[in-house]
Amino acid sequence: MAAAAARLLIRGSHQTLPISSVGTGKQSCIGNALLTLSSGCNSRLKTQRRHAAHFTFQPDPVPTQYGSTQKMNLFQSITSALDNTLASDPTAVIFGEDVAFGGVFRCTVGLRDKYGKDRVFNTPLCEQGIVGFGIGAAVAGATAIAEIQFADYIFPAFDQIVNEAAKYRYRSGNLFDCGNLTIRAPWGCVGHGSLYHSQSPEAFFAHCPGIKIVIPRGPTQAKGLLLSCIADNNPCIFFEPKILYRAAVEQVPVDAYTIPLSQAEVLQEGSDVTLVAWGTQIHVLREVANMAQEKLGVSCEVIDLRTILPWDNETVCKVSGHHSIVSIIVGHFIIGI
């Protein structure tokens, strides 16, 4: 996968490409780069053996500004964020399928025992009902944190999210809103998930004004971004890369802290090409950037978008003013965002 991404690099191209036309225009030089690189990669394409995880998780440096830290993996950092929320906000409730015993990915372990069964409770198997119920609870003033068991199952709730949640504030002339709603869902490919446990549906929601979509790359980011989503006055969808639940381990602050939404983060500065991604792909891109530097002498800028909607086009465009942008998308892609 890293090799495949490396093939995207444009050798020494210093021309500006408008963001919307990645893949058009300069294909001949892209094609050449592809040919020179691809010969070594054919064996990888032809083999049908399944390799181990195609990326190496690259932990963030330990944050020092938020107090003491503890070693946590992604699901533990989510639990920590939810723990902080339930402790500080008496109106906060967590609900979804199987959250009471801790959830299928252990994101809510211990919370029911600590905060009571009226604050952490199971719903029956009904996604449309879960989100609709969440919207109602949020409108009435509760901080509603709904869990959809896998992002693949979010589609029965698509109408509720797009038609009800996103448009509530607008259609009521700001009289009502469901800003207290946060929807969490495990997201993205995991190797054995196949059709219905691997989807990355952020593109479907990305064209819907009124909601925010956030995808973290690791535990420290996840906790800060989730707490921001919960605090934010707009309905937010928080996708958690399921392949990172155990694989991503970092030193995460124990207390609550927030990371601003709609701010992309430049992880690595570079001068030749900008690579933009979110979630698991960030770790692939970091490897790619290193490979590109070593093998091709190309200096890559790596940007983590973090918030997909509304996205930080200022940061992305500003730093990339001089060079072309390559956006690596994990999910459904036929027409870009």
Place this chain on the structure above:
Amino acid sequence: MKPLMLLLFLLANFIRPFFFTCLKKSDVFKLDEAPATEVVMTRDEGLQYYRTMQTMRRMELKADQLYKQKIIRGFCHLYDGQEACAVGIEASIKPTDHLITAYRAHGYTLTRGGTVKEIMAELTGRRGGIAKGKGGSMHMYCKNFYGGNGIVGAQVPLGAGVALACKYKGSDELCVCLYGDGAANQGQIFETYNMAALWKLPVIFICENNRYGMGTSVERAAASTDYFKRGEFIPGLRVDGMDILCVREATRFAAEHCRSGKGPILMELQTYRYHGHSMSDPGVSYRTREEIQEVRSKSDPISLLKDRLLSNNMASVEELKEIDVDVRKEIEDAAQFATTDPEPPLEELCNHIFSNNPPVEVRGTNPWAKLKSVS
């Protein structure tokens, strides 16, 4: 009518048919009659049910073994314990009838016409699989069997649609539409009940209630655990799903109901699965081992049938043992095929996304890696 049919039956067969009283009378809802409790099963039928159920059981246990050896990967939802449902239903519907179920589909694939070889090869993702190796455990299909569906509850409106087509075509076919106790709480089920009743569609809704929706017991998920009454304006039956004859008779009753134009009917089969929800669920964190053991010893569908056959001298121990040996061999051969058959070729990766005349180019992992989709 019944005595005449029995007489004809006896005359036609000259075999030792046997009268059986079902162990449990079915509960009814908004029905004046109930399925028969005195039924006939011939020796041939008995042996055939035994063979099919045993094949199903051994196939699932083999799949368990292969999964633990990592030869089967991904998701695998096993059906052992519920064999009486699949075999009993198939015994009372015709091959021209239609059936659709959710992801616990291996048993139905077998009863609807799939071979053990095809099923196991599909589990291991090989080209000899029933879905050409591209579907896996949850996505198996064959003629008049619409799968094999991953999203919970999504298959129910589909089943009603199939029934509509049957009615529209004027054939006396019906559609058996299965779902579980967890899916019974999905909104689309109720939408489907309404449409089916409104248009009097020939659909038999069957709720396979195995007491647990993944890890949640029915009491904790449902405001009403009388799943056979959930159709409200649709008549319902609650049937012992561990007794194949009960299932067979109830399905026969339901099929008659549909074919006579009375519209949909709902059946709840009370059954049990020995394995967890899927292979990644040990199945003992939300229920006790004692409970599983109790069901195995008292209500195992294969044991119940075996006892009936033996105690009524319809078959001998040796005969049944012979069937067991036969079945074991069939499974071994199928497993051998499933592990040695090659995987589908890479060229087939993107086929059949659309239906298109000229082949379409599909984007691979990057915009310059083009794959071809032929359909």
